[in-house]
Each structure stands twice: as structure tokens, then as C-alpha cells.
Amino acid sequence: MSRRKVNENDGLLQDCKCAVLKGVGGEENVQSLVHCATRLRFVIKDDAKVDKVAVKATPGVIATAEAGGQYQVVIGNEVPEVFAEITKISKLGGTSASDGRAAQDGPKGNLVNRFIAMISAIFTPLVWALAGTGLLKAFLAAAVTFAWIDNTTTTYTILNALSDAFINFLPLALAITAAKYFNASQFTSLAIAGSFVYPSIVALNGVPGITFFGIPVTMVSYVSSVIPIIVIVWLQSHGERFLYAALPAAIRRFVTPMIIVIILVPLTFLVIGPLSNLISTGLAGGIGWVFTVVPWLGGAIMGGLWQVFVIFGLHWGFVPLMTAELQSTGLIYITAPLFAAVLAQAAAVAGVWVRTRNSNLKSLAAPATLSGFLAGITEPAIYGVNLPLKRPFVFGIVGGVLGGALISAGGVAANAFVLPSLLALPALFGTGNTVMLILGLLVAIIVPFGLTVILGFKDPVNEVAAVVDGTDLEVLSPLDGTAVALSEVPDAVFAGGDLGKGVAIIPRVGALYAPFDALVVAAFPTGHAIGLQHADGADVLIHVGIDTVKLGGKYFSLKVEKGQQVKAGDLLLEFDIKAITTAGYDITTPVIITNPKKYPTIGSPAAGPVAHGDPLFLAIAEEELATAK
Incomplete structure (x- = not known):
């Protein structure tokens, strides 16, 4: 199912989410749901309730697989959209493999x-x-x-x-997005932001003689503010993790928000407000003097x-x-x-x-x-x-x-x-x-x-890359290692070409480089997969190892971020081959074209030893095939 179809045919997306959820036995039969670069990964409670034939026959489903205690439904490029739709109609989908804790696993630099x-x-x-x-x-x-x-x-x-x-109430909206970014409780974040713009608090802006338990408070305006709520939600995320680990299970759910709010809101009024006021007043006074002189x-x-x-x-x-x-x-x-x-x-x-x-x-x-x-x-x-x-x-x-x-x-x-x-x-x-x-x-x-x-x-x-013969795309090796046929990948979905054609590499060095000038369209915080898009529309997925998403980013060090433009040969990722294999994961890395309708076949696939920058394969466009015929 192409991205164009998903965008233009919401009905197909609706059918896919409903049919898949029904096929796995409904929400009540799912213990957890996450997604990676191409697949919905279900942990099923009762395997007998899964209608595997129906799931596989669902429009939009490319294939299904069972590995590592998961029932995997391969969707392809549209997996984030399908995952989002399932979360709308169910309580599934806590943390996806693509939505890891940004505060900890975010872009380096x-x-x-x-x-x-x-x-x-x-x-x-x-x-x-x-x-x-x-x-x-x-x-x-x-x-x-x-x-x-x-x-x-x-x-x-x-x-x-x-x-x-x-x-005017921007802090409330930022509380939601910041909470998602830092993995904090959204509603506790809203409670904090609500206090910033609460009418009686807003009315105290600039009023002299304000105290909190005898401590002087310099109240400033937080209306339309940005930085205070982001800083506080970041602190909240750390505080919640500490309190959830320290408090008894019977009381942690309601005591944690109470403690967070009663500590962080006064902290804002007592520290962040006065500090902001001190800095801004100093700047204003200094710049006012400069205007005079x-x-x-x-x-x-x-x-x-x-x-x-x-x-x-x-x-x-x-x-x-x-x-x-x-x-x-x-x-x-x-x-x-x-x-x-x-x-x-x-x-x-x-x-x-x-x-x-x-x-x-x-x-x-x-x-x-x-x-x-x-x-x-x-x-x-x-x-x-x-x-x-x-x-x-x-x-x-x-x-x-x-x-x-x-x-x-x-x-x-x-x-x-x-x-x-x-x-x-x-x-x-x-x-x-x-x-x-x-x-x-x-x-x-x-x-x-x-x-x-x-x-x-x-x-x-x-920022475009060169295209061979005006249509075909030469994909260079992103790794130093040994090129093998895709059919040798120990994963039926990749080996069968269900996601697209390509070549696999068994890396000998834990460094991944850009195979052409590209836009990074997917940079998973777990580091196990990177999606690249060429200027002519070719989508390439590089999936480091098999089921390595389960490592949760361990042994991977991401060097780029989503939306970043990269040149051929730029370092995208570093990973520890020895640690990954010791943990029991196969390190074979598929490099595939994920929009096979535009690039239905490949030519000149490499085999044997390759170095990064060497030709890996030629992605042949549909137009070129039609001309040849």
C-alpha cells in the first residue's frame, strides 16, 4: 500500500486498522502493541484467537511473521499511520519503537x-x-x-x-507535546500549565508583596510563555520516574501527581519567575542605557x-x-x-x-x-x-x-x-x-x-543526488562487510522481498554511512533502522540486524535526526557488532527499496566483500522498464 493511497483513501486505512485489530482477536487479546520501521508488533495473549488468514488477506497488509514472542504484521511505509489509527480506537500502543524517549535517545550534536x-x-x-x-x-x-x-x-x-x-494559553498546548517528548504524564503536565495561566495567578503579575509560606515571590506573566513549561515538564519526567520507583504501588498513581504539582509549581514561581525577571530586567535596563548613549x-x-x-x-x-x-x-x-x-x-x-x-x-x-x-x-x-x-x-x-x-x-x-x-x-x-x-x-x-x-x-x-540514466538510482554500500542475496536474510519478510527488492550486508565494521544524497525520513530513536528518501522519490530502508528493535537503542548511537539532509558517505549510525551478536541477535542488514511499484527491480547486485561507497545495486525505475520493453 503506497503512501499516496493512504493519503487519498482514508477508507482503506480505516478498513486496515479495524480488520487487523479484529484479526488478532480484538483489543482484549493483545498484551501490548508497538511498531518499528515496517511492522506492527503484537504480543498476543491467546494465539488461538488470532485469525492469521484474515489478517494476511487484509488490504494494506504485506505479510505476517511470528518471531521473538511477537505476532508481526508487516505494513511497510504506512505503519505509523496504521499504528496511530489503532491507538485511536483502542487503548493499545503505549510506546512505539519509533517514538522512544526523545529526551534520552534524541539527536546528538x-x-x-x-x-x-x-x-x-x-x-x-x-x-x-x-x-x-x-x-x-x-x-x-x-x-x-x-x-x-x-x-x-x-x-x-x-x-x-x-x-x-x-x-494566550500556549503553555497548556506545550504541556501536552512536551510531556509526550519527555515521556511524562500529560495530564499532570496540564495541571502544572493550568496553574501558570489560572486567572487569579495571572492577576498577581506585577503585584508587590506576594509571599508563599513567608517566602517572597516575584510573580511574572506566563501567558504565551514557552521555556518555563518545557523546563518544568522535563523536571517532571525525572521526578515521576523516581517517585514511581520509590512509592508503593497502592498509592503511587495519585500521590505522584500531588507531589509533582506541589513541588514544581511553587519552584517555578519562586525560582524560574524571579530568575527570568532578573535577567530580562537587567537586559532591559542595559539596552535602555544603550539607546540613550x-x-x-x-x-x-x-x-x-x-x-x-x-x-x-x-x-x-x-x-x-x-x-x-x-x-x-x-x-x-x-x-x-x-x-x-x-x-x-x-x-x-x-x-x-x-x-x-x-x-x-x-x-x-x-x-x-x-x-x-x-x-x-x-x-x-x-x-x-x-x-x-x-x-x-x-x-x-x-x-x-x-x-x-x-x-x-x-x-x-x-x-x-x-x-x-x-x-x-x-x-x-x-x-x-x-x-x-x-x-x-x-x-x-x-x-x-x-x-x-x-x-x-x-x-x-x-539537495538532490545524481540519477543514473535520468531514471535509475545507484545505491552505494552503506557498510563495510560482505554483500549477500536478500534471500539469505534470516527473516521471511525481508528474504521474500515482501517489502521490496535490495541486497543484504553482513557488516564487519559498526558504522553506517549514507548510500546517496538523501533526506532522512525515519531515524528511529532505537537506532536499529534508518529510512532515506532520494530527491526523485526513491525510499530506501536500512535495517541493522534482525529484531534488534528489542534492544531499545542499546549498542546503537544515532548520528542524524529525522528531516536532516545528508550527503553520500555521511555517517548515519554507529553500533557495537560484538555486543549485538553476543546478545543473541543476527546482525545481517537488509538495504531495500521500499516503494517497489516505482522501483520494481534491481540490477547489478553486489556479492562478496564490499566497502562503504562501493556500488551495491542499481534501483531500476518503472519508466525505464517500460522503455526497455
Whole structure:
């Protein structure tokens, strides 16, 4: 069953999940369910209740197998979708083999890359809602600006709530995704996040003299905040593991959430809040002094770093400075360069929209561009596009630095407390040098847009590999070892070619390299399998060993992450051959084309000793076969 069919025929997906679950004897006959790269792996209670003929005959099921105490249903590339559908209609599917504990088994690399990967993973399920509500906010702001709707009416109040509620209560949404990422209890995470935005707690923001059991508390706003809830859920995940191990089984389920909430929420208010306030207040005071002495430098700092401050929740410390400046002078000089910061990120995501050939990325970049420019809502752009791609985010910072410096050098200030956007530009008119304002805004837009379009980024589609004869794909050996026929693999599904054609390798060195320029479409935290996609659509699965998913990542060290672009010869994975074989697992590694309808056969298969980078086989495209005939 191809991915195209799954997407276009939801009925087939529905039939598959229902028939498979019924065929294994129903939910009550399943002890556990996980999935790996290609298979649903059931642990069955009563084997006699399994209708194996019916399961194997189910549309979408490629084959079935029984090994290692599991009943394995081979689905192929669509196994995550089928697994997700089964979890919707049952209570099965705790932790899949592809959804391991990201906090522990996530991508390796420097701290910046790991932080970006974490933020991207946590925000990915939210970006469409952020983009949609942000776009609604932009349209509503435009309607008010052009007097199409009166912002004093109840109609406006309702529409504003619809567009503003999601980002206002963002900590609640992040609690769910962060809990999934760190393997914490989602509902306990929601209880923590709920306290952050609880009305009476929100009302305490800025109120002096607050104490907790006599301890002074500096209460700050957690509305729309990002970092506090992520940090606390990470702490929660560690606390829960400790408490579940330490507490008696009879009380752990209700005592653990109580202890977690009563410790971590006050910890946030007592430590994270004051620390955030101290840092942001210090930054605000220092930058305020710079604006007084060297305005262009203050503009460059605010234009370049404002979105970074927003990511870490440090922007709240500037609000008192802004309001105080407005009250004393009637103007806010520190706000003017923020327009450059916001428009620069919007321009960068517009560049992604123009340049990318990835349809999903393009469809996300479009509304993110509009909401960024019109309403100043940059969260969809930053978290959904620019930050994961890295380079557009940096280009946005460059544009913000240059544009902010020009705007502040011109002595431009805001005459009202506004959210920076194109629709709020009238707040900047009438102060300072108008030419410098326009020049700064143009630079803030043109520079990141141009850099993104011209210099580009790691587009999942743009970085292509060479294709032999325009259609066929030469797959290089990803391992040093001995190439053997796929039929020699000690697994009936692989050996029978049910998942596709290819060659197997018995590795002699525990290092796996990219067999061609590719997009990493599956990088399992367990490290046992990696899925790669060539720019022409070829999907290749490299499965290190047989049933090695059961090792849970032990003896594997993943070097790449899902969504990463790699070049032929890049190191993807390291593994300990001796330890894996000592543990009783066969290390034979199939390398197969998993979309056999497009590549129904292979040519020139290697046999005998091979080194990584040597030709392994030629994947022959369907079009080439038709031409030959």
C-alpha cells in the first residue's frame, strides 16, 4: 500500500486498522502493541484467537511473521499511520519503537542543535493551529485598520478570542507535546500549565508583596510563555520516574501527581519567575542605557535579538520599560526597531515560501508569512519554519540588526504601545527621520528575503543526488562487510522481498554511512533502522540486524535526526557488532527499496566483500522498464 493511497483513501486505512485489530482477536487479546520501521508488533495473549488468514488477506497488509514472542504484521511505509489509527480506537500502543524517549535517545550534536531539535519537535504538532489562528488575527487586525469592523463590538470580542486564545494559553498546548517528548504524564503536565495561566495567578503579575509560606515571590506573566513549561515538564519526567520507583504501588498513581504539582509549581514561581525577571530586567535596563548613549547600537541589538528574547520568555522584562517611557515622554524608542525584527523573520519565511519545493513546507510558510507581516504573529514562522531550518532564522536576525540600526539611528519612536506589524506602522509615523524609517524597514525585509532565496537552506527537496540514466538510482554500500542475496536474510519478510527488492550486508565494521544524497525520513530513536528518501522519490530502508528493535537503542548511537539532509558517505549510525551478536541477535542488514511499484527491480547486485561507497545495486525505475520493453 503506497503512501499516496493512504493519503487519498482514508477508507482503506480505516478498513486496515479495524480488520487487523479484529484479526488478532480484538483489543482484549493483545498484551501490548508497538511498531518499528515496517511492522506492527503484537504480543498476543491467546494465539488461538488470532485469525492469521484474515489478517494476511487484509488490504494494506504485506505479510505476517511470528518471531521473538511477537505476532508481526508487516505494513511497510504506512505503519505509523496504521499504528496511530489503532491507538485511536483502542487503548493499545503505549510506546512505539519509533517514538522512544526523545529526551534520552534524541539527536546528538552540540547544545544549540539539540535545543533547536527539541523545540522543533515539541512545536511541530502545534504549528498549524498557530498558523491558522495567527492568520485569523492578521485578518482581524486588517479589518480594524480599514474600519471594516468596530473593535468595541461584541463581534470583535468573539473573533479576537478565537484568534488569540490558542497563543494566550500556549503553555497548556506545550504541556501536552512536551510531556509526550519527555515521556511524562500529560495530564499532570496540564495541571502544572493550568496553574501558570489560572486567572487569579495571572492577576498577581506585577503585584508587590506576594509571599508563599513567608517566602517572597516575584510573580511574572506566563501567558504565551514557552521555556518555563518545557523546563518544568522535563523536571517532571525525572521526578515521576523516581517517585514511581520509590512509592508503593497502592498509592503511587495519585500521590505522584500531588507531589509533582506541589513541588514544581511553587519552584517555578519562586525560582524560574524571579530568575527570568532578573535577567530580562537587567537586559532591559542595559539596552535602555544603550539607546540613550548610542541609539543605532540599541536598535541593532533589539532588532537582532528580540525574537531570541521572545523564545526564552525574556521579552516581558521590556514591557515595564516601554510603558514607563511612554508615560514619561509619550514615545517608546525601544519599540521602533522591533518592527525590523518582526518583519525580518516574516521576510525570511517568505523566502522559504518562494524557494522551497517541499509542498508541506510551502503550505506552512504561506500563512506564516501573512500572519507575520500583517499581525506581527511570528510564532508559526519561527517554530514551524525558520528555527528548524536554522539559516532563515539567522538571516532574519541579520535583517533585524541592519533594519533596527537604521530605524533607531533616525530617531524613530512609537507613539503608542503596539504589536509590531505592517498594520501597526502608523504608530511610527511623525517621529524621527521618515526616510531612515522606510530605509530600515526595506532593509529588514529585503536582506533576509534575498539571503534565504539566494543562499538557500537545507530544503528536503532541493539537495538532490545524481540519477543514473535520468531514471535509475545507484545505491552505494552503506557498510563495510560482505554483500549477500536478500534471500539469505534470516527473516521471511525481508528474504521474500515482501517489502521490496535490495541486497543484504553482513557488516564487519559498526558504522553506517549514507548510500546517496538523501533526506532522512525515519531515524528511529532505537537506532536499529534508518529510512532515506532520494530527491526523485526513491525510499530506501536500512535495517541493522534482525529484531534488534528489542534492544531499545542499546549498542546503537544515532548520528542524524529525522528531516536532516545528508550527503553520500555521511555517517548515519554507529553500533557495537560484538555486543549485538553476543546478545543473541543476527546482525545481517537488509538495504531495500521500499516503494517497489516505482522501483520494481534491481540490477547489478553486489556479492562478496564490499566497502562503504562501493556500488551495491542499481534501483531500476518503472519508466525505464517500460522503455526497455
